[in-house]
Amino acid sequence: MKPTKQAFERLLDAAAKAPAEPASVPPFGLETRVLAQWRAAGMDEDSVPLLTFLRHAMFSAALVLVLSAAWSLTRPGPGSTGDEAAFLDYEIQMSLNP
Amino acid sequence: MPELSFDVAACAERVRRRDEDAARALFRHLYPLVARLVRSHLPRRTSQEDLVQTVFMKVFANLDRFSGTVPLEHWVSRIAINTCLNQLAAEKARPELRWADLSEEQTDALEAATAGPKELDPGRNVAAREIVEKLLAQLAPADRLLMTLMHLEGRSVAEVRQITGWNVPVIKVRAFRARRKLRKHFERLMAERV
Numbered sequence A: 001m002k003p004t005k006q007a008f009e010r011l012l013d014a015a016a017k018a019p020a021e022p023a024s025v026p027p028f029g030l031e032t033r034v035l036a037q038w039r040a041a042g043m044d045e046d047s048v049p050l051l052t053f054l055r056h057a058m059f060s061a062a063l064v065l066v067l068s069a070a071w072s073l074t075r076p077g078p079g080s081t082g083d084e085a086a087f088l089d090y091e092i093q094m095s096l097n098p
Numbered sequence B: 001m002p003e004l005s006f007d008v009a010a011c012a013e014r015v016r017r018r019d020e021d022a023a024r025a026l027f028r029h030l031y032p033l034v035a036r037l038v039r040s041h042l043p044r045r046t047s048q049e050d051l052v053q054t055v056f057m058k059v060f061a062n063l064d065r066f067s068g069t070v071p072l073e074h075w076v077s078r079i080a081i082n083t084c085l086n087q088l089a090a091e092k093a094r095p096e097l098r099w100a101d102l103s104e105e106q107t108d109a110l111e112a113a114t115a116g117p118k119e120l121d122p123g124r125n126v127a128a129r130e131i132v133e134k135l136l137a138q139l140a141p142a143d144r145l146l147m148t149l150m151h152l153e154g155r156s157v158a159e160v161r162q163i164t165g166w167n168v169p170v171i172k173v174r175a176f177r178a179r180r181k182l183r184k185h186f187e188r189l190m191a192e193r194v
Helices: A003-017 A030-074 A078-096 B008-016 B020-040 B048-061 B072-090 B104-115 B122-136 B141-152 B157-164 B168-191
Strands: none
Touching: A003 B104, A003 B122, A003 B141, A003 B168, A030 B020, A030 B048, B008 B020, B008 B072, B020 B048, B020 B072, B020 B141, B048 B072, B072 B141, B072 B157, B104 B122, B104 B168, B122 B141, B122 B168, B141 B157, B141 B168, B157 B168
16 A cells, blocks of 8 residues: 555544534524524415415406406497487488588 | 424424424524534535525425425435535635645644554544545535545445435445545645655
8 A cells, every 4th residue: 555545544534533523502693593584484485375366366457457448449439329320410411401 | 302302203393383482493403413514514615604594494494395204304414415515516616735725733644644554643633634624625516525424424325325315336436536536635735745
């Protein structure tokens, strides 16, 4: 075995035996931050049904608007009957008094 | 809450029902595990605290998807490891370790390692660990992870498979190559010795 290979093995063995730093206590403030984020994420989740409802309501309102606009365009308006009557009246008058 | 009586599954279930005390208890129970994993695989430019926080947010956000077929600790370990791997992958630059970068204790530990066939004095173990961690920082994230798990933490192939989700042949081949690469970095460092 090459000397550097032996040295490498010894270094690895020694590194593996190094005591691990105890990490039982979280640093100050970390727990609070994690829990605050968890709470905020929960509030976001709670607001999802409300957002869905609002989205559906907006879609329905837009649909009603479009349908009513289409209906009003296809249906003869209240003015068109009067125009027709005036036109007929004009035709009659012209035929009686040429 | 005493550690022995801690019912992880019940606690996780309470967290799913948005019980804050349970979330706190779960955090305290899992913190040592997560902190140890994050510290072992910590990218150079990321703070340990930030990464631990990220891991916990992923754990809490995905708790509904935890099926319970494996122990919660294994599931959390995998999340922690993957988070660290992603962060390591984001840090593309891996500067080369030079002899001049080592402290006096570290050069002494290296001299002792090359001096003879004996084991290093236990007082030099921490310095040896620091050198190995610096050498590991030059490896690709997956290689670094394997070397840390298998050679520094002494985990078996089966345990590594459980943590990473990789299959056994991949782990063995990758670990062999990673060890060879690490030795080359070590030899390069030793060649600089005056």
